[in-house]
Amino acid sequence: MSEEKTITIEVTKDFKFAHRGCDVVAYQAGTTVEVTPRCAEIALTEKWAKATKAKKAAPENKAILAAPENKAATEEAPPAGQPVADQSDTPNE
DSSP, rough: OOOOEEEEEEEOOOEEEETTEEEEEOOOOOOOOOOOHHHHHHHHTTTSEOOOOOOOOOOOSSSSSHHHHHHHHHSOOTTTTSSOOOOSSSSOO
């Protein structure tokens, strides 16, 4: 499906749907799929599927990893309940 909005449904009964009136797609019971709003409307009305809460995907421009300035703080954090050691740029003498 192209840039069109989609709705996530959980298929409860096998059914076929003709997208744009000519592209027939078979949906199997027990699967969770993203479909067009029109397909979802019909499937829900006919009780071939039930609505699900879709998880939003992370935007493509979002950083997947932590920012470098935050990374050091999380890696060097002491276990809970232990004091923080003094940090220094020079090696221990």
